[in-house]
Amino acid sequence: MKTVSLKDELVNNSYPGRGIVAGLSEDGKYAVSAYWTMGRSAGSRNRVFVTDGEGIRTQAFDPSLIAGDPSLIIYAAVRVLGNKTIVTNGDQTDTIYDGLKAGLTFEQSLRSRKYEHDAPNYTPRISSLLDFEGGKYNYSISILKSDNGNPDNTLRFTFNYDAPQKGKGHFIHTYMGDGNPLPSYEGEPTPVEISGDIDTFANNIWSWLNKDNKVSLFVRYIDIATGKYETRIINANK
Numbered sequence: 001m002k003t004v005s006l007k008d009e010l011v012n013n014s015y016p017g018r019g020i021v022a023g024l025s026e027d028g029k030y031a032v033s034a035y036w037t038m039g040r041s042a043g044s045r046n047r048v049f050v051t052d053g054e055g056i057r058t059q060a061f062d063p064s065l066i067a068g069d070p071s072l073i074i075y076a077a078v079r080v081l082g083n084k085t086i087v088t089n090g091d092q093t094d095t096i097y098d099g100l101k102a103g104l105t106f107e108q109s110l111r112s113r114k115y116e117h118d119a120p121n122y123t124p125r126i127s128s129l130l131d132f133e134g135g136k137y138n139y140s141i142s143i144l145k146s147d148n149g150n151p152d153n154t155l156r157f158t159f160n161y162d163a164p165q166k167g168k169g170h171f172i173h174t175y176m177g178d179g180n181p182l183p184s185y186e187g188e189p190t191p192v193e194i195s196g197d198i199d200t201f202a203n204n205i206w207s208w209l210n211k212d213n214k215v216s217l218f219v220r221y222i223d224i225a226t227g228k229y230e231t232r233i234i235n236a237n238k
Contacts, residue, residue, distance in 0.1 A: 003168055006192040010208035015040070015178040018089040021205075022128045022139040022161075023169015023194045030221040031130050031137050032169060032194050034205060035077055035087050037215040040178075047073055048235040049216040054080040055093075056218050061237040072116055072123075078218060085222065088127035089174065090116060092144075096127060106140050107158045114154040115146050120181040122146035126172050130222065137224045138162045141172050145184045159189055169194045197221075202232040 010016065021034040037058070039045040046065045047058045055078035060066050066074075075091040086096050092113050099109025106129045116123040124145035131138050140160045147153035161170065170189035175182045194201065202219040209217070215236050222229040 001188070001191050003191040003193060006171060006194075007204065007208050009171060009190060009192065010205070010210075013177055014210045015175055015182075015213055017123070017174030017182065018126065019171065019173035020087055020089070020126050020128050020141065021169050021171045021192065021194070022087070022130060022141060023192070024137070024164035024166055025221060026167040026195055028166040029223060029225070030198075031085075031132070031139070031164075031224055032201070032219075032221055033078075033085060033087050033128065033130055034201070034217070034219045035089070036205065036209060036217040037089075038209065038213040039215050040213060044073060045215055046237070047215050048237050049077065049218050049233045051231070051233070052076060054078075055086075056231075056233065058216070061235075072118060078220075083132040083227065085130040085220070086127070087130070087218075088125065090125050092125050092127055096129065106142065107156075110142055110144060110156070110158075113144060115144055115151075115184075119151065120149070122149060122151060122184065123182070124174050124184050126174060126185070128172075132222075132224065132227065135224075137164060139164065139170075141170055141189050143172060143185060149181070149184075157188070167194055168192070198230050198232055202234060206234050 057076045076093045079086045079097045096109045127142045129140045142158045171192045172189040198221040217234040219232045
């Protein structure tokens with residue numbers, strides 16, 4: 001697949017939903033991870049990202065507005081296990097963390113999960129794993145989705161990237177665009193360009209996301225040589 005502009009991918013889609021980018025900085029020094037949330041309903045928009053140890057989690061901006069089952073909007077989005085950084089759009093972050101800790105692979109850990117229980121959308125679960133095993137950096141991306149809206153079958157795809165390229169990454173998101181029901185993401189992760197330092201990259205993504213639907217953004221640059229990292233969080237709710 002041809003590498004495309006992340007700006008074009010976001011500006012031309014008013015509702016990509018939740019999105020994940022994993023890749024390598026232009027200078028080849030940093031593993032790059034980004035994750036954002038978007039929302040159409042008041043409940044989905046009632047969120048912020050907050051730090052939680054080495055990771056982050058979602059939190060209700062106004063706790064009084066929480067209604068129904070909050071598990072689809074309140075979860076640990078980022079967790080770190082040794083030299084592995086897990087980033088997902090749901091509580092499967094904990095499933096992956098526990099699975100890796102028990103000796104399972106990224107893919108095996110997700111066998112117990114499926115798409116989200118939000119019929120008729122059946123929102124895909126998207127996940128990424130940044131791994132620094134032996135001082136070498138690689139990343140994986142997973143999507144669990146319904147079979148074209150059929151809830152009886154879960155489609156499972158895992159993509160592994162063993163040799164990340166400078167200034168490039170891969171982008172996956174939950175929806176192809178707005179709709180009712182929302183159309184699930186199709187195809188393999190999209191190759192995209194990664195440019196600039198952490199502040200430039202974070203500010204660019206935030207500016208490219210639809211202003212009416214964007215909720216929160218997380219970006220992390222991890223020094224591959226040392227494991228030290230910088231994190232940026234931007235929340236629409238303040």
